[in-house]
Amino acid sequence: MKKAIIVGASSGIGFEVARQLLAEGWKIGIAARREELLMQLKSEAPERVEVMTIDITKADAEERLMALIERLGGMHLYVHVSGIGKQNRTLEPGIELQTVETNAVGFTRMIGAAYRYFANLPSLTGEGSVEGHIAAISSIAGTKGLGPAPSYSATKALQATYLEALEQQAHQRGLSIKITDIRPGFVDTALLNDSFPYPMLMRPEKVAREIVRSINKKRSVRIIDWRYRILTAFWRLIPRCLWRMIKI
Numbered sequence: 255m256k257k258a259i260i261v262g263a264s265s266g267i268g269f270e271v272a273r274q275l276l277a278e279g280w281k282i283g284i285a286a287r288r289e290e291l292l293m294q295l296k297s298e299a300p301e302r303v304e305v306m307t308i309d310i311t312k313a314d315a316e317e318r319l320m321a322l323i324e325r326l327g328g329m330h331l332y333v334h335v336s337g338i339g340k341q342n343r344t345l346e347p348g349i350e351l352q353t354v355e356t357n358a359v360g361f362t363r364m365i366g367a368a369y370r371y372f373a374n375l376p377s378l379t380g381e382g383s384v385e386g387h388i389a390a391i392s393s394i395a396g397t398k399g400l401g402p403a404p405s406y407s408a409t410k411a412l413q414a415t416y417l418e419a420l421e422q423q424a425h426q427r428g429l430s431i432k433i434t435d436i437r438p439g440f441v442d443t444a445l446l447n448d449s450f451p452y453p454m455l456m457r458p459e460k461v462a463r464e465i466v467r468s469i470n471k472k473r474s475v476r477i478i479d480w481r482y483r484i485l486t487a488f489w490r491l492i493p494r495c496l497w498r499m500i501k502i
């Protein structure tokens with residue numbers, strides 16, 4: 255049975271991705287800080303779900319991930335969903351630093367732990383590592399620096415660049431580790447719960463379906479959905495001297 259770990263599975267996109275992997279027959283390990291929500295998810299298929307509370311900003315997070323992998327009996331797929339994001343037009347330092355702590359430091363800690371786990375697995379043939387797959391939810395917000403959310407857009411750019419770097423490193427080291435960078439547009443979850451009228455909002459269930467499809471197809475990068483693929487293609491063409499004038 256295929257085994258996946260989803261970190262950030264207690265709500266929103268991660269919760270829906272976990273449910274869809276369950277529906278596809280995976281055995282899953284789920285993690286986040288809010289244990290009661292994880293336990294609710296476990297109750298949907300108790301024999302195929304293992305739970306671990308993990309705060310990715312804490313130093314023991316790698317150790318706890320390894321304990322969850324052991325409890326699950328191994329891991330073929332690591333899905334990193336945990337993240338925070340707020341608009342911060344007044345540049346409150348607490349918001350900026352906590353976002354960096356979670357989306358940059360915590361992300362690097364957990365993705366690194368999963369990568370090293372796969373890299374160190376002995377293969378059945380004795381050559382290289384066995385196949386592993388890391389998927390992470392970054393965002394279209396990493397395409398450009400966004401004035402209303404500086405730390406959010408900057409940390410999402412870090413995530414995308416980090417995943418690209420790991421893809422190259424894995425290839426050059428001959429490691430069979432597939433990397434998938436998922437970049438959704440606006441999704442109707444608690445993360446956007448700030449009464450701002452976000453356009454082109456997508457349902458988390460629909461986004462999760464496209465995420466799982468992209469994982470199954472082992473895509474390198476997937477922007478969700480098609481409207482955001484067009485929008486971000488245009489964003490990339492806008493020179494800095496014009497970008498600074500655009501109201502977001």
Ligand SMILES: NC(=O)c1ccc[n+]([C@@H]2O[C@H](COP(=O)([O-])OP(=O)(O)OC[C@H]3O[C@@H](n4cnc5c(N)ncnc54)[C@H](OP(=O)(O)O)[C@@H]3O)[C@@H](O)[C@H]2O)c1
Pocket residue numbers: 261262263264265266267268285286287288289308309310311335336337338339356360391392393394437438439440441442443444445446
């Ligand atoms: N909503 C959007 O429009 C959108 C668009 C593009 C990308 N994304 C990305 O999608 C991911 C999921 O966000 P969402 O929209 O589904 O929002 P959400 O419902 O708020 O989910 C965030 C998840 O991250 C977990 N998390 C936050 N801080 C954590 C920490 N320190 N340690 C462990 N887990 C932590 C939360 O669990 P606990 O609180 O229980 O720890 C929760 O499971 C984020 O990375 C976000 O940047 C969202």
